Amino acid sequence: MALDERKGVWKSGKGKGRHTPKGRQVTEDALEEVQALLGDRPRDRDLLIEHLHLIQDHYGHLSSQHLAGLADEMKLSQTEVYEVASFYAHFDIVKEGQDAPPSLTIRVCDSLACELAGSEELLRDLASKYNDKGEVRVLRAPCMGRCDTAPTLELGHNHVDHATVEKVETAIAADDTHPHIPDYQDFLDYADKGGYDELKSLRGGSKTPDQLQDEVLESGLRGMGGAGFPSGKKWSFVRMNEGPRYLAVNGDEGEPGTFKDRYFLEREPHVFLEGMLIAAWAVEAEKCFIYMRDEYPAVLHLLSKEIAKLEDAGIVEKGYIDLRRGAGAYICGEESAMIESIEGKRGIPRHRPPFVASVGIFNRPTLVHNVETLHWICKVAREGGDVFGAHGTNDRKGMRSYSVSGRVKKPGVVIADAGLTIKELIEDHCGGMLDGHTFKAYQPGGPSSGLLPAHMDDIPLDFDTLQPHGTFIGSAAVVVLSDKDSAKEAALNMLRFFEDESCGQCTPCRVGCEKAVKLMEKDKWDQELLEELSTAMVDASICGLGQAAPNPIRLVMKHFPEEVS
Secondary structure, eight states: OEEOSSTTOEEOSSSSOBSSOSSOOOOHHHHHHHHHHHTTOOOOGGGHHHHHHHHHHHHSSEEHHHHHHHHHHHTOOHHHHHHHHHHSTTOOEEOTTOOOOOSEEEEEEOSHHHHHTTHHHHHHHHHHHHTTTSSEEEEEEOOOSOGGGOSOEEETTEEESSOOHHHHHHHHHTTOOSOOOOOOOOHHHHHHTTTTHHHHHHHTTSSOHHHHHHHHHHHTOBOTTTTOOBHHHHHHHHHTSOSOEEEEEEEOOOSTTOOHHHHHHTTOHHHHHHHHHHHHHHHTEEEEEEEEOTTOHHHHHHHHHHHHHHHHTTSSOTTSEEEEEOOSOGGGGSHHHHHHHHTTSOOOOOOSSSOTTTSOGGGSOEEEEEHHHHHHHHHHHHHOTHHHHTOOSTTOOSEEEEEEEESBSSOEEEEEETTOOHHHIIIIISOSBOTTOOEEEEESSSGGGOOEETTOOOSOOSTTTSGGGTOOOTTOEEEEEETTSOHHHHHHHHHHHHHHHOOSOSHHHHHHHHHHHHHHTSSSOOHHHHHHHHHHHHHHOSSHHHHHTTHHHHHHHHHOHHHHO
């Protein structure tokens, strides 16, 4: 193909030729609008999702013209930009000829705790009231990390707890659609009480990284994101690789029933931030990335504000902490999918090995920690290993932050000894069951862990204790069911979540979750076929989503056979 003398006229042999390349053309207006939004921000490839947020926030959607303009400005193909934008639930793509979405969106949580609290009825009532008016749209949405105040919904960026139609009407009338910032410990208060003294001491040589690593190992601290890998050992795996190294914080607390990280961040964000900087010092990380879920707008706001204060105080250089905003994808809680998202791509889990400790962000060694893990690292560094390791019950060691919701009188975050049983958790920390409800079943660690029956109430809730029973503690997202609930319907709720959130990369998970939902919607389950399907998903799925999705199926068939046969 050759270019003739006239500028912009494409020729292919004889004929009139094309005045433009094939495909969607970039308009000057759209390009100028994109350039104005981006301002002097870098156009680096890994910032694609951040730039998509800028457009979505400003215009309320992503038009095809703006996507084309962004692709042109970032020197990317339009296909690449579209594939990333369409992967994430919080981006609204509007093609030519389509209507833009209403200016206000109500997202109603449909996770298990909210479903138990009546979210389905709330969703129907709100949809009936608003969906035909064109000014507001009502959408079904996955867990928002507010299970203790179920049912919950997000009105714009304002979360309405214990939501009702009346509360929504009042909030809309008052234009109350922005996040409510909690009363948290800010930088000045934290610093006045000795905050960051330990970090400064470590930087001054009070301990070596090896000494701190040994202290963390001795404390028994394990990763609190779900996998439970020993934290100190993870440091050694990262440090054995040549730099530059990075640290990534997994703040995508998307496992339904989990809200412990939000609890810490909305109260003591600087304990977490100092823990992050201590871990970064220990592995000599050249930069820290905080990947925070988009469902936590208040946390994103306060972290941005407090990170700026750290920069102003000279504790970190400007840009050393890079706060990244998720866009509504549960799969990005998987560490390699999170890293793909940090790099501005679709959150598709990587094949392993290599592991992220060796090949992580930008193919460099990367230490990945959960928010709660870094909270405890700060305390261990400051007060010694016993602040964590001296606790524990039922022959377990350490502390746990249990996110408890469902049919209990006092749902919320319970910070207590590791190894509590569900019976102790309900009776001693949550005020017992709701009046008129009898304990029937519980989810020990989010939907990935499935359901256990009430008679198995003496198992310590901790790492390694639940595996013999076909489940695990995970992120300690405990949802309690009563005799008024159906284990079958609860399992179906969990599989519908996995069906929606599967990234689609591997067939066993993508097709398996969809097929499982169809089989589970029947009055009588084909248990032989479901077991065959579960085996295929566990054996052949790439990541933990597909490998753990069959747990609700298998445990309901095992412990509640009367409901499915």
